[in-house]
Amino acid sequence: MKKKKIIVLKDVWKIYRMGDIQVEALRGLNLEVEENEFLAIMGPSGSGKSTAVNMVGCLDIPTKGEIFLDGKNIAHLEESELAQIRGRKIGFIFQQFNLIGTLTALENITLPMMFQGIPKAEREKKAKALLEMVGLGDRITHKPTELSGGQQQRVAIARALSVDPDVILADEPTGNLDSKTGLMVMDFLKKLHRDEKKTIVMVTHDQRIAKQAERIEYLHDGRIVKSFDSDSFHEVEDYHDNMKKAVKKK
Amino acid sequence: MIQEHFKLAVKNIRQRKLRSWLTMIGIFIGIAAIVSLISMGEGLRVAITSQFGFLSTDVLTIQAGGVQMGPPGTGVINPLTVDDTEKIGKVAGVKASISRIVRSADSEFNGRRNMAYVVSIPDGDNRREVERIANIEIDKGRLLKDGDTYSVVLGAKYGTDDIFGKPVSVGQNIVINDAKFNVVGIAKEKGSFIMDNAVVMNDETMRELFDDDEKVDIIAVVVRNVNEMDDVQERIEKLLRKERNVDKGEEDFSVESAKKALETLNDTLFAVQLFVYIIAGISLLVGGIGIMNTMYTAVLERTKEIGIMKAIGAKNFDIFVLFFIESGYLGSVGGAIGVTFGALFSLFLSFIGNAALGSGLIRAYFPWWLIPGALLFSFSVGSIAGIIPAIGAAKLKPVDALRYTK
Numbered sequence: 001m002k003k004k005k006i007i008v009l010k011d012v013w014k015i016y017r018m019g020d021i022q023v024e025a026l027r028g029l030n031l032e033v034e035e036n037e038f039l040a041i042m043g044p045s046g047s048g049k050s051t052a053v054n055m056v057g058c059l060d061i062p063t064k065g066e067i068f069l070d071g072k073n074i075a076h077l078e079e080s081e082l083a084q085i086r087g088r089k090i091g092f093i094f095q096q097f098n099l100i101g102t103l104t105a106l107e108n109i110t111l112p113m114m115f116q117g118i119p120k121a122e123r124e125k126k127a128k129a130l131l132e133m134v135g136l137g138d139r140i141t142h143k144p145t146e147l148s149g150g151q152q153q154r155v156a157i158a159r160a161l162s163v164d165p166d167v168i169l170a171d172e173p174t175g176n177l178d179s180k181t182g183l184m185v186m187d188f189l190k191k192l193h194r195d196e197k198k199t200i201v202m203v204t205h206d207q208r209i210a211k212q213a214e215r216i217e218y219l220h221d222g223r224i225v226k227s228f229d230s231d232s233f234h235e236v237e238d239y240h241d242n243m244k245k246a247v248k249k250k
Numbered sequence: 251m252i253q254e255h256f257k258l259a260v261k262n263i264r265q266r267k268l269r270s271w272l273t274m275i276g277i278f279i280g281i282a283a284i285v286s287l288i289s290m291g292e293g294l295r296v297a298i299t300s301q302f303g304f305l306s307t308d309v310l311t312i313q314a315g316g317v318q319m320g321p322p323g324t325g326v327i328n329p330l331t332v333d334d335t336e337k338i339g340k341v342a343g344v345k346a347s348i349s350r351i352v353r354s355a356d357s358e359f360n361g362r363r364n365m366a367y368v369v370s371i372p373d374g375d376n377r378r379e380v381e382r383i384a385n386i387e388i389d390k391g392r393l394l395k396d397g398d399t400y401s402v403v404l405g406a407k408y409g410t411d412d413i414f415g416k417p418v419s420v421g422q423n424i425v426i427n428d429a430k431f432n433v434v435g436i437a438k439e440k441g442s443f444i445m446d447n448a449v450v451m452n453d454e455t456m457r458e459l460f461d462d463d464e465k466v467d468i469i470a471v472v473v474r475n476v477n478e479m480d481d482v483q484e485r486i487e488k489l490l491r492k493e494r495n496v497d498k499g500e501e502d503f504s505v506e507s508a509k510k511a512l513e514t515l516n517d518t519l520f521a522v523q524l525f526v527y528i529i530a531g532i533s534l535l536v537g538g539i540g541i542m543n544t545m546y547t548a549v550l551e552r553t554k555e556i557g558i559m560k561a562i563g564a565k566n567f568d569i570f571v572l573f574f575i576e577s578g579y580l581g582s583v584g585g586a587i588g589v590t591f592g593a594l595f596s597l598f599l600s601f602i603g604n605a606a607l608g609s610g611l612i613r614a615y616f617p618w619w620l621i622p623g624a625l626l627f628s629f630s631v632g633s634i635a636g637i638i639p640a641i642g643a644a645k646l647k648p649v650d651a652l653r654y655t656k
């Protein structure tokens with residue numbers, strides 16, 4: 001049985017205009033992600049990785065092209081509809097954790113559920129369970145500043161899971177962590193993929209992190225230039241090094 | 251749902267305590283000013299109305315010297331005389347024309363001295379008229395009658411400790427301008443400062459005491475028909491202009507009805523209040539701008555947070571509500587504190603004022619609409635000031651907001 005394609009990008013362009021200058025962040029990007037797939041996106045800095053992921057996450061709309069999320073075209077939706085999809089179907093994990101500083105760990109996790117109108121008692125029960133799951137059951141009332149980077153990212157993972165989204169989008173989730181903590185966060189993502197059957201799209205610079213995924217798509221100048229599967233993962237390192245050198249020369 | 255937004259908004263305000271307090275000061279001052287000024291102004295209006303309330307509506311009061319400042323009879327160049335009183339008595343529509351002398355004098359009792367406010371009362375039918383228009387009623391003893399020499403009826407305050415440290419009673423003697431007077435009666439309390447502090451004596455005695463046969467401080471004119479007030483006033487003015495040889499518009503005397511005087515006073519009071527409202531209004535406007543400024547700063551500071559909230563599913567409306575509540579809250583709390591302080595301040599002022607004057611004349615008065623009105627108003631100022639920043643926050647694009655770094 002062929003798996004359902006949960007994310008489809010067809011010839012997606014994103015052009016930023018700043019005065020006279022045009023920046024083509026995405027230049028005809030095509031990408032498909034199957035349900036319960038764990039995809040890593042690599043690419044040199046400025047290749048358009050964040051731009052692509054943000055558009056899948058309904059944070060922005062493309063200048064041209066179509067994006068299907070769970071069969072629905074989201075490329076031309078209004079902000080109110082995008083906000084609804086974002087709130088229900090997408091869980092974000094950011095490089096800078098992006099927790100809200102004035103709120104406790106528990107409150108940060110309940111916030112997405114509040115925006116979905118889930119009753120307070122239910123919210124708190126679920127948030128506590130999620131904190132337990134990421135191993136922070138004893139940090140309920142801690143503020144982000146009272147947590148380590150790794151702990152903050154685990155709270156962020158719990159937050160991303162709170163509304164039970166189909167898709168987890170992680171933009172360099174280990175970028176601000178040391179390699180050991182990074183690997184621990186990766187263990188959580190893998191667990192989500194394996195046990196919770198989430199679809200995960202993760203952006204990373206680090207090929208060791210990328211290799212934890214099932215597939216790696218390599219982005220350059222706003223489009224996919226190469227795909228790797230587990231059989232060709234050993235080629236990633238050289239490819240990435242050459243790319244970086246090539247970009248530097250330019 | 252909104253309840254949750256409210257909690258979140260209040261949390262944000264608490265997070266920035268100092269700035270929130272500073273912002274609220276603007277609203278606080280404006281509202282405190284409005285509440286204390288309105289309650290004092292209304293109190294003053296009530297007090298004045300009650301002071302004038304005893305004056306009958308069928309009476310015209312004539313004084314020399316145009317519009318008068320200070321006690322009657324002072325600083326008048328061309329005083330009225332008994333001759334004027336007689337001539338006015340013959341004017342058509344006049345029922346009675348009564349000469350009255352009103353002076354201040356030294357009084358002494360119980361070894362203590364006091365400035366007394368002495369008024370005269372005439373003989374005959376006019377005695378009844380004065381008793382009626384000045385609403386003199388006796389509490390102890392009796393009223394004055396024709397032929398009483400060196401006798402006085404005292405205002406109600408003399409029956410208390412207030413003036414001489416011990417009450418004066420009927421039958422005792424009191425010294426006025428070095429002459430001995432027998433107290434025949436104490437008047438009922440009228441709640442009017444002037445009436446309750448007055449010393450009333452017969453016209454003849456008063457003329458002897460002040461060694462003055464001619465001068466009249468006030469002519470009280472009772473008209474036959476209240477509807478003819480204006481006509482009678484015009485006739486008297488015409489007569490006095492001729493008598494005193496002055497042109498219209500340059501009168502050195504005034505003819506006023508009690509009602510008019512009250513209106514004039516009210517107008518003055520209103521003008522003062524209006525001025526004060528304008529200042530309070532400006533202060534509130536500045537307070538509103540302060541809130542707006544704080545909210546703009548808050549939106550800018552929390553741009554990243556807005557981006558995060560949008561990324562985890564906040565709708566534009568959620569963001570709007572969060573910021574809107576925050577500004578409304580700043581306005582309301584500032585207003586509530588302002589109302590409290592304003593009310594306490596005016597109560598304090600009236601307490602001080604009464605302690606200084608030794609009377610219950612000044613009283614803060616709170617119309618029923620004042621406090622709810624002030625609260626609603628401060629909430630509105632806060633909300634209105636917050637609307638534009640809140641809309642700005644709601645409209646931020648999620649990616650741009652997330653990207654924002656301080």
Ligand SMILES: Nc1ncnc2c1ncn2[C@@H]1O[C@H](COP(=O)(O)OP(=O)(O)OP(=O)(O)O)[C@@H](O)[C@H]1O
Binds near residue numbers: 017023043044049
């Ligand atoms: N809002 C914007 N306005 C103008 N240009 C932008 C904007 N967002 C992104 N870009 C440009 O688009 C290109 C792609 O940016 P993007 O952030 O997607 O890169 P990236 O692959 O995520 O890079 P990195 O690895 O450094 O995060 C860059 O050249 C960037 O300067």
Ligand SMILES: [Mg+2]
Binds near residue numbers: 049050051171
């Ligand atoms: Mg990026």
